[in-house]
Amino acid sequence: MWIKNYVQIYLKKILTISIIGLFCNEFIAQTETKTNPKKFKSTFNQQKEFEVYANYGFFKTYKNTLSFYNNKMGISFTAGHTVQGLTLSSKLPDIQLMTEIVLTYDVKSNIQIYALGKYVDRPINNSGESQSYMNPLFEQSEFGMGIKASIDDLEFDIGPKLILDTRSLNSNNSFRINTKISKKF
Template identity: 35%
Template sequence: MSFLSMNGQEEQMSPNFIFQQKNIEQEYIGVGYYKYYNNALSMRSGNYKVTLNAGIVEQGLYDGSSLGGLPILQNYVGVEAEYSLNRWIAMYVNGQYVDAPFYNARSEITDIYMNPLFAQSGYNMGFRGEVNTMKFDLGVGSLNDTQYNISAPKARLNMKVLIGF
């Protein structure tokens, strides 16, 4: 079981540009968590939207096996392009680069390294949408090994369905 929470602020810079600061948290009960401290600049034109992201991601395991219980802090940058097909479904492509930990302790983060539950470098593409109280995301993606410079990406299928009450 996991919990996702998001809070932040948004400023409309012009009719087509929005600047956002968000804190996005994902918790996996009994396993670990990650938190994005995110700054984003979005541009919208018609059905197109492009977003640039940058910030710090904090990750950790609850059993304290990574860095003696200290959170793992990493810089990241990302970009996403989205095209709205209609008012309830959109196509997207995105990518992000997550840098090595601030502590330069790559050998001590093997439990979250290349684990798709945690923040990783990679890219995704797919469809997302919302119908009444149901949100969905279906696509394909790849995790890229940027920390050890091994060029064998791992492909995966992504599927999320959220049903509101």
């Protein structure tokens, strides 16, 4: 129970910072210090992701990300919200707050290892009941790590992930091996 309270407190703090970032986007967008290559540089960006699964469902994610990085290492803090739902559902799409942290290390210029932690809160509408609960196609609370590699126009991402059951804390967690292959056009 204390973990949930702890996460909620920090989620509120991160969301407050992200809302301030929304209003200051023109001022902060892509600020970067270029002094010593051993020092960390920082960036702030906003991103919208949209994914549709034909005849099944969709999700839209709005993210505000603050990143610190140097030549080899990086850390990113993300806060935002997601709107996701099922096609044949009679309910309105779920609106959920989310926060994420990602640690990266560049082994080579085309190989990167990473670790991530993501928390997606219960929907703020639909009486707190999620339509896409514990479904890996949609945004879920999770811990994971992996390796990303790029060869020519192909990008590979593989690693273990643990989808967290935020309703009953650790009773129904789902482990999976995440594999993603994409081609640039």
